[in-house]
Amino acid sequence: MIQLDYQDRRPIYEQIVAGYKTLILSGALEAGEQMPSVRNLAMELSTNPNTVQKAYTELERQKYIYTVKGRGNYISEDNSLLKGEQLKELRGRLKSLLDETDELHIDRAELTKGLL
Template identity: 55%
Template sequence: MIVIDYQNRKPIYEQIVERFQMLIVKGIMEADTKMPSVRSLATELSINPNTIQKAYTILEQQGYIYPVKGKGNFVSGNQALKEEQKTVFFEKLKKLIREGRELEIPKELCLEKAAEFYEEGKS
C-alpha cells in the first residue's frame, strides 16, 4: 500500500502523507475505512512510529482522516478534498504552461505532449 523511496529528497512523513492523500482521493481507501495503526505501519515500513504519527497528524489537520478515541484513525471521505486536489493540480498546470510560454514552446506541442503523457498514465 505504502512504499517509501529512500532516494527521494522528500522527508519520509511527506511521502506517507502524499501516498495516503492519493489513495483517499482516488477512492481506493473509502470513507470510514480504518487506517493502519501507527505501530503496525511503522513495523511494516521499518520506520520510527513518530514518523507515522507526524504523517497522521498532518492528514488529520488537512481533513483526510479523523480519530476515534480508543479505536484509531479513519478515512473522512470528504468530497471537498478531491475538488481541492483538482484545484491544486490546475494551479500547477497553469504555472507549467506559463513556463512553457516563456520558453516559447508552441501551444500545439504542449497539447500534443499533454495528450501523450495522459495516455501514458492509463496503462
C-alpha cells in the first residue's frame, strides 16, 4: 500500500501516481491485476474520490493501467516499454544534475564520492 505524505510539496494525486508507478514497474503489482476501486482507495488514503480519480486518469494516460467501464481499473501488460520511458526520465535528471555540477565548477568526483 502506498503512503501519503502531507509534508510533501507534491499534490496528493501526484503522490498516488508516483506510488503506483513504482509498485507496477518494480513488479509488486502484476499485469492484469485489478487496482483498488476509486472509492475504496479514497477511503483507505482518507482522501476524496475525485483526487483518486485524477490520479487514475493520469496513470491511464501514461498506459500504466487501463479502465474497463463499469468494472474497474487493471494493470497494463506492456511494462517493458514503460520501463524504457522511466529510464529515459532518470537519465534526463542525471544529465541536468551533472550540468549544474559543472556549471558550479564542482568536481564530479566530489559529487559522486561514496554514492556510486
